[in-house]
Amino acid sequence: MTHTPRIHEVGLRDGLQVEKTVVPLEEKLRWAEGLMASGVDVVQLGSFVNPEKVPQMADTDALVRRVRELPGRPPGVRLSALVLNEKGLERALACGVELVCMGVSASETHSRKNTGMTPAEAQARIVPMARRALAEGLAVQASVQSAFGCGFEGAIPRQRVLELVKAYLDAGVRQVSLADTAGHAHPLQVEELYGAIRQLEPEVELACHFHNTYGLGLANCVAAWRAGVVSFEAAFGGLGGCPFTRVPAGNVCTEDLVHSFQRMGVRGDIDLERLLEVARQVQTFLGRELPGLVLKAGSIAAFAGAQR
Amino acid sequence: MTHTPRIHEVGLRDGLQVEKTVVPLEEKLRWAEGLMASGVDVVQLGSFVNPEKVPQMADTDALVRRVRELPGRPPGVRLSALVLNEKGLERALACGVELVCMGVSASETHSRKNTGMTPAEAQARIVPMARRALAEGLAVQASVQSAFGCGFEGAIPRQRVLELVKAYLDAGVRQVSLADTAGHAHPLQVEELYGAIRQLEPEVELACHFHNTYGLGLANCVAAWRAGVVSFEAAFGGLGGCPFTRVPAGNVCTEDLVHSFQRMGVRGDIDLERLLEVARQVQTFLGRELPGLVLKAGSIAAFAGAQR
Numbered sequence: 001m002t003h004t005p006r007i008h009e010v011g012l013r014d015g016l017q018v019e020k021t022v023v024p025l026e027e028k029l030r031w032a033e034g035l036m037a038s039g040v041d042v043v044q045l046g047s048f049v050n051p052e053k054v055p056q057m058a059d060t061d062a063l064v065r066r067v068r069e070l071p072g073r074p075p076g077v078r079l080s081a082l083v084l085n086e087k088g089l090e091r092a093l094a095c096g097v098e099l100v101c102m103g104v105s106a107s108e109t110h111s112r113k114n115t116g117m118t119p120a121e122a123q124a125r126i127v128p129m130a131r132r133a134l135a136e137g138l139a140v141q142a143s144v145q146s147a148f149g150c151g152f153e154g155a156i157p158r159q160r161v162l163e164l165v166k167a168y169l170d171a172g173v174r175q176v177s178l179a180d181t182a183g184h185a186h187p188l189q190v191e192e193l194y195g196a197i198r199q200l201e202p203e204v205e206l207a208c209h210f211h212n213t214y215g216l217g218l219a220n221c222v223a224a225w226r227a228g229v230v231s232f233e234a235a236f237g238g239l240g241g242c243p244f245t246r247v248p249a250g251n252v253c254t255e256d257l258v259h260s261f262q263r264m265g266v267r268g269d270i271d272l273e274r275l276l277e278v279a280r281q282v283q284t285f286l287g288r289e290l291p292g293l294v295l296k297a298g299s300i301a302a303f304a305g306a307q308r
Numbered sequence: 309m310t311h312t313p314r315i316h317e318v319g320l321r322d323g324l325q326v327e328k329t330v331v332p333l334e335e336k337l338r339w340a341e342g343l344m345a346s347g348v349d350v351v352q353l354g355s356f357v358n359p360e361k362v363p364q365m366a367d368t369d370a371l372v373r374r375v376r377e378l379p380g381r382p383p384g385v386r387l388s389a390l391v392l393n394e395k396g397l398e399r400a401l402a403c404g405v406e407l408v409c410m411g412v413s414a415s416e417t418h419s420r421k422n423t424g425m426t427p428a429e430a431q432a433r434i435v436p437m438a439r440r441a442l443a444e445g446l447a448v449q450a451s452v453q454s455a456f457g458c459g460f461e462g463a464i465p466r467q468r469v470l471e472l473v474k475a476y477l478d479a480g481v482r483q484v485s486l487a488d489t490a491g492h493a494h495p496l497q498v499e500e501l502y503g504a505i506r507q508l509e510p511e512v513e514l515a516c517h518f519h520n521t522y523g524l525g526l527a528n529c530v531a532a533w534r535a536g537v538v539s540f541e542a543a544f545g546g547l548g549g550c551p552f553t554r555v556p557a558g559n560v561c562t563e564d565l566v567h568s569f570q571r572m573g574v575r576g577d578i579d580l581e582r583l584l585e586v587a588r589q590v591q592t593f594l595g596r597e598l599p600g601l602v603l604k605a606g607s608i609a610a611f612a613g614a615q616r
Contacts (some may be wrong), residue, residue: 149608186571186607187530214608215564215601216571219527222495256523263494265526293523299520300457300492 006041008207008233009254011282012063013044014080015239016056019286020145023057025066027285031236032067034278036077038271040101040254042231044080045115048088064095074205078139085113089129093136100133103143103179106161107150110181114145123164127171132135134172136187139206141231142168143177147193149184165197165288166201175205180220183213186225207231212238212253212291217252218260225266231259237279237290253292255279261300274301313533314349316515317562319363319392319590320371321352323547324364327594333367333374333578335593339543339544340375344385346579348562349405350539351375352388356396372403386447391417391424397437404486408441411451411487412435415458416468418489422453431472433470436480442480449515450476451485455501457492466501473505483513485541486601488528491521495531499517502535520546520599526558526568533574542564545587545598563587567607580607 012032016023028045035043045067046060047059060081067079076305080099083089104122105111111119133140144164150156165176176197194206210220221232238253255275261267272294280296289296291305320340321525324331324344329585343351353375354368356539369388375387388407392437393398412430414417434450441448452472458464474492484505502514514537520529529540546561565582569575597604 137370154608182569183605186568188572190368213601213605214567215526215561215570216568218523219530219568222527235559251522259528260494260524262404263492263522264496293521297521300462 002266003225003228003230005229005261007254007258007267007270008042008044008080008231009035009040009236010044010233010251011236011254012034013047013057014209014233014237015163015237015282017047018240019056019284021059022055022058023052023285025062028059028063029066031278031281032063033070034274034281035236036074036286038274038277038278039074040077040258041187041267042078042080044082044101044233045097047082047084048091049084050081051174052188061091061095064097068096074263075090077200080141083129083133085125086129089133092133093138097138098137099141100140101127101143101177102176103145104164105150105181106156107146107153107181107189109152110146111212113152119160119164123167127167128174130171132170139175140173141175141177142173143179143207144255145179146181147178148180148189149182151182158196161193162196163198166200167199168230169204174203175231177207177231179209179233180211183216184218185210185220187219190220190223191227194224194229198228205230207233209233212250212252216303218256221252221260222264236275236282237295239282239286239290239293250291253290253293253294255294255299259294263300273302310574311533311536311538311570313537314539315562315566315575315578316350316352316388316524316539317343317348317544318352318541318559319343319544319547319562321355321365321544322541323450323543323590325362326354326548329361329386329594330366333370333423336367337374338372339586340380341372342582342589343503343544344382346582346586347382347577348385348566350386350581352390352409352541353405355390355392356399357390369403372405375466376404388449392455393433394437394481397441400441401446404414405446406408407449408503409451409485409562410437411453411477411485412472413453413458413489413587414464415454415489417460418458421460427472431475435475438476438479438481447483448481449483449485450481450596451515451517452485454489455486456488456497457490458496459490459492462586466504469501469602472502474508477508477509477512483539484512485515485517485539486518487541488519491524492519493518493528494524495527497529498528502532502537506536512526515541517541520558526564529560529565530572539541544583544590545600545603547590547598556559558599561598561602563607564574564601565598571608579584579595581610597607
C-alpha cells in the first residue's frame with residue numbers, strides 16, 4: 001500500500017468551534033490563506049449551524065465567499081464545510097462550498113446529546129440531504145462519529161457502524177469518514193474497521209478523523225493509511241476536540257501529520273513551514289501553547305538545514 | 309504477529325538523568341516500588357556513571373540494593389541499569405543488577421559528544437564488557453543509539469547500524485535494542501530496520517527505545533511490535549530525553565504505551581492505575597505537568613468505570 005494521503009485541514013471548524021474566543025473574519029481569512037498556500041488538499045472553513053448557538057461559526061458563509069474571491073487562490077485546494085441540517089445545506093449551496101461534510105454518531109448517547117436524535121433518526125435526516133447535495137453537483141463526505149468507541153457508552157458495536165456506513169453507500173455517497181470522537185481508537189481496530197468497509201464497497205473513498213486523547217492519533221493515521229484510507233482530517237496545532245464528549249482533547253495535529261507523511265516518504269509536496277507559520281499565528285492569537293509537537297521542536301528538515 | 313510485548317520502565321534512569329533536581333533515594337524507592345507493583349517486566353533503576361558528573365544517578369548502587377532487599381518485591385520483575393564502562397560494570401556486579409544495558413551511538417557526532425569516542429572505538433570497549441557480563445551470568449542488552457537518524461548528522465546509513473548490531477551478535481549478545489535518540493524514526497523505517505536485523509539473526513530478542521519528539525513515539529512502538537520487537541522502553545509520564553541531542557524531548561510515556569497495548573488487546577495484565585499513581589507522584593515531586601496523555605485524560609477503563 002503506497003497511495004498518496006490527502007490532508008483535509010479542519011482547524012477553522014473543529015479547532016475553533018470549541019474556543020471561547022470568536023475569531024474575527026479577517027484573522028480566519030489570513031489563516032485560510034496560509035493553509036491553502038501550504039498545499040493541503042481540502043480546507044474546512046466552518047460549520048453551518050445556528051449562529052446564536054455557535055457564534056464561533058456564524059461567519060462561515062462570509063468566510064467561504066471571501067476565500068472564493070481571493071485573487072491568488074490556489075486552484076487545487078477544495079473548500080469544505082460541515083452541514084448539520086437542510087437550512088445549513090441551503091447556506092452551503094448559496095455561498096459556494098465545494099465539499100459538504102455531514103455525519104451521525106454511532107453512539108446513542110453522543111447522538112442524543114449532540115442532536116437530540118437517535119443515530120437512526122439523525123441518519124434519516126442526513127441521507128436525503130446527501131442525495132440533494134450530490135444532485136446539486138457538490139462533493140459529499142458522510143461520516144460516522146464515535147465510530148471507535150464512546151466516552152459515555154464505551155465500546156460501539158462494529159455492526160452498528162457498518163449499518164450506518166451501508167446506508168450512506170446505498171444513498172450513493174462514495175466518500176465515507178469515520179471519526180474517533182472520543183479518542184478510543186487503536187491501530188488494530190482501525191485496520192479492521194476500514195477493511196470491513198472496503199469489503200462492503202471496494203470503490204469507497206475512505207476518510208478518517210482521529211483525536212489524540214490518549215496519544216494514538218498518529219499511530220491510528222498510519223494504520224488508516226495502511227488500510228487504504230485516502231483522506232486525513234487534522235487541525236492546526238492539534239487544536240480542538242468535541243465539546244459533547246466526556247474528555248475533550250485535541251485533533252490530530254496537521255503539522256505533525258504532514259511531517260510524519262514527509263518522513264515516511266509518502267507525501268512530500270506540502271509546505272510544512274507554511275503550516276507551522278499558521279499554527280504559530282493561531283497560537284499567538286489564542287495566547288496559549290498548542291499541543292503540536294513539530295511546532296515545539298521544529299521540523300527535521302528545517303533543523304537539518306540549520307546544521308549546515 | 310501477536311506476541312506479548314514487554315515493558316522496560318526507564319523513567320528512573322532516562323527520565324531523571326536530565327532533571328536538574330536530584331531525587332532523594334527514598335523517593336526513588338517509592339517510585340520503584342510502584343513500578344514493580346504495576347507488573348511491568350523490567351525496571352531500570354539508574355546508570356553507573358561518574359557521580360560527580362551525573363549526581364542524579366550517584367545513588368544507583370544503593371537504590372539497587374534497597375530494591376533487592378524489599379520484602380514484598382514481586383519475583384517476576386527484573387532490575388536493570390545502564391553501564392557505560394568497566395568501572396560501571398564492576399559496580400553493577402557488586403550491587404546485584406540483573407540486566408545490564410550498554411550501547412554505542414551510530415552517529416559519529418553524537419558518539420563523540422556523548423563519549424569522546426567514535427562509534428567503532430566505543431564499541432571496541434563495549435564488546436568485551438558485554439562478554440564479561442554474560443560470563444558473569446548477567447543478562448545483557450546492547451543498543452545502538454541514534455539508530456534512526458541524528459539531530460546533528462541527519463540520516464544515519466542503515467548499513468552502519470547493521471554493522472554495529474552484527475558486532476554485538478558476534479559477541480554473543482542476543483538482546484539488541486535500537487534507540488531513536490533524536491526522535492527521527494518513522495513507522496516504515498522501524499519495520500524495515502528491525503526486519504533487516506531479524507534477517508541477520510532470527511533468534512535475536514529485539515528491544516526498542518523511542519522518543520516522542522515529533523509525535524510518532526507510539527506509532528513507532530506499534531510498528532516495532534509488528535516487526536517482532538519484544539521489549540519496549542518507556543518512561544513514567546513521558547519524562548526525559550537525551551541531553552546530547554539538539555532537540556531534547558520526552559521518552560515514550562509508559563502509561564500511554566501500556567494503555568495502547570491494553571486497548572489493542574495484546575497486554576492486559578499491567579496495573580495501569582498503579583502506573584498512573586507513580587506518574588502523579590513524579591509530577592508532584594517535580595512540580596510540573598508531564599507530557600503523558602492518559603495522565604491528563606484518565607484511562608478509558610477507569611473512565612468507563614466512572615460512568616456506571
